Amino acid sequence: MEEEQDEAGGSVPLARRLLPLVVPALLVGVGAALVLLAVEAVAALLQEWVWTVVPDAAGIDGEGALWTVGVLTLTGVAVGLVVWKAPGHAGPEPATVELVTEPLEPRAVPGMLITVVLALACGVSLGPENPVIAVNVALIYWAGRRLIPAMPGQAWVGLSTAATIGALFSTPVAAALLLSEMAAGDRDEPLWDRLVLPLVAAGAAAVTTHVLAGHALSLSLPPYPGPSAGDVLSGSVIALVGGVVGLALVYAFPVVTGWFRRLRHPVLMIGTGGLVLGLLGVLGGRLTMFKGLDEMGELAAHSSDFGVGALVVIIVVRMAALLTAASCGFRGGRIFPVLFTGVALGLLAAKLVPAVPVSLAVASAVVGILAAVTRLGWLSLFIAVTVVPDLGLLPVLCLAVLPVWLLVSGRPEMVVPAEPDSTHG
Secondary structure (H helix, E strand, C coil), X not given: CCCCECCCCCECCHHHHHHHHHHHHHHHHHXXXXXXXXXHHHHHHHHHHHHHHHXXXXXXXXXXXXXXXXXXXXXXXXXHHHHHHCHHHHCCCHHHCCCCCCCCCHHHHHHHHHHHHHHHHCCCCCECHHHHHHHHHHHHHHHHHHHXXXXXXXXXXXXXXXXXXXXXXXXXXXXHHHHHHHCCCCCCCCHHHHHHHHHHHHHHHHHHHHXXXXXXXXXXXXXXXXXXXXXXXXXXXXXXXXXXXHHHHHHHHHHHHHHHHCCCCHHHHHHHHHHHHHXXXXXXXXXXXXXXXXXXXXXXXXXXXXXXXXXXXXXXXXXXXXXXXXXXXXXXXXXXXXXXXXXXXXXXXXXXXXXXXXXXXXXXXXXXHHHHHHCCHHHHHHHHHHHCCCHHHHHHHHHHHHHHHHHHCCXXXXXXXXXCCCCCC
16 A cells, blocks of 8 residues: 555655544544443343343242253354344354454344344353454444545454454553554554554553453462573473463364254254253353353462362363354354463463462463464463563563464464355355
């Protein structure tokens, strides 16, 4: 993309190009955060109603096996009906798309919002990131192209994506790292020039989220005592184990997706997936259900209550739940459930080898598993340091990520090809 030219044929100064777009970028950031907060607020209300109000009124154990299996099975059927009948089929089949995709048709937005709220509220092991990014991109792209038609469509995609990432992680840094890895735009233009407006949008979204909800990913763990040569080795080994676990998810993903696709119809696929998730929820308990953000905080806070065997069960069940939910057609993201798995894996490593600081074990496991699943190295490092907020870990993690990156580089990504005649949209 060549630099804009003024009427005399000279290049337009950067400030003159960007200043008129600062206010739209701020509005995009605030709007994207409000959409995320609205989705989470509605889901929280529905979750309270489904898991507490109704069973209490009926005299039923809301954490019992029958209720858990029934709720998740009915949720699968309900989501399947929306995917089958709603305009746009609630967006594309989630197993076929990455974190950022092309803008949806606006008619698909209501169905996607319904399905993500149902999934978040009813215990499906998926996060809000993919659907909320897709919804924000669709709405902002549609509105932006009409209100400011001179602005390229991809610019609206970048702004809305950055804003949603900023809202999800309560910081614009995550958005900057993601966009820098994607390297969108003209590579001849300085990276910072390309990131200014997305950072404005992400910053506005992060501030909005922090003020209204106070989102935080950080865990309460013992402080890291400081880097040592032994920590580099142990951190690298734990990150490699996390990478192997992540690759197990990646390689199992197309297999499990193929099993569900044999059912052909979305109601059968997602309804069966809901039944499986219910059974897994009974086996692993509430910690293996829902998106995983609150659950990983609870797991870390009470890690002394869990032995090695219990942590192994939690990890295996959470992985099976993630594979099931992402493969059968539920709308949702994979980062938060994978993050939970990484935290559990790090706590397990610290129990197996008590000499390893628990903060190092958790951060290294998070880096490894996220690098394998997302294939985004900088974002994986950032999330690890956000979850374990100790900058003393950063030098060790920068070294520990190298072997795991060599392991996962060139491996398949956690997506499958779309079916040409799929009824999922």
